[in-house]
Amino acid sequence: MQNPDDKTQHTVHRLEAFSDVVMGFCLAQLGLNLAFPGSLSSSADVLPGVALFIASFAFIALLWWLHHRTFSTYFVLNTPMIVTNFAMLCALVVTLYFFENVIHVPSSDANAAIYFPGFAVSFAFVYGLLGVMLVSGLRLRWTTLPPSDIRWGIGQLTSIAIAVLFFAFVGAYVAGPIHHFSIGYASLIAAAVAFTIRRVILPRLLRRAIPDAPAST
Numbered sequence: 001m002q003n004p005d006d007k008t009q010h011t012v013h014r015l016e017a018f019s020d021v022v023m024g025f026c027l028a029q030l031g032l033n034l035a036f037p038g039s040l041s042s043s044a045d046v047l048p049g050v051a052l053f054i055a056s057f058a059f060i061a062l063l064w065w066l067h068h069r070t071f072s073t074y075f076v077l078n079t080p081m082i083v084t085n086f087a088m089l090c091a092l093v094v095t096l097y098f099f100e101n102v103i104h105v106p107s108s109d110a111n112a113a114i115y116f117p118g119f120a121v122s123f124a125f126v127y128g129l130l131g132v133m134l135v136s137g138l139r140l141r142w143t144t145l146p147p148s149d150i151r152w153g154i155g156q157l158t159s160i161a162i163a164v165l166f167f168a169f170v171g172a173y174v175a176g177p178i179h180h181f182s183i184g185y186a187s188l189i190a191a192a193v194a195f196t197i198r199r200v201i202l203p204r205l206l207r208r209a210i211p212d213a214p215a216s217t
Helices: 003-032 040-074 079-103 116-141 147-173 181-209
Strands: none
Touching: 003 040, 003 079, 040 079, 040 116, 040 147, 040 181, 079 147, 147 181
């Protein structure tokens, strides 16, 4: 008979593999949905779509890494965690749907502001649900995790919170025609704030609050 622990690990690996397939499919679809310019003179019209593709690719790649670390260290096989994982994947596919509509707006003469808030809010839900998984894992495994993993988890929760707030802000901000430069500046500011908090301020605070265990003599 198969060991119960082996069955649990097998199920966790299956869940992670399924999640990898969904995220890989979304990455592939990002490129397949890029619009080509109809002529050389209209090349500049596709630049916002290319910029959105690069940003979306980076956010999904980061999502994959955070998801991998969550599964490898913090994931607990229970019904709420499984449901949250599938909900996160569903939100990611919905995000791709809005991405496709935003990309194809120039060829349909529609207003991108109709779809862009949905794109941003869906991304916020994706990262928010990942944060729920990470919080649940930290809570359930707190007593068994080494201080370094606890600090890493809290640090990533901070990054996720900043990402959620940024996407929510962008979704609420875009009520009319998309202000590409304003969003670009907001992205740079958010990135600078996130880097300062995540890489400079927070590590020092966490090392004081959660120090490494002293070496046994």
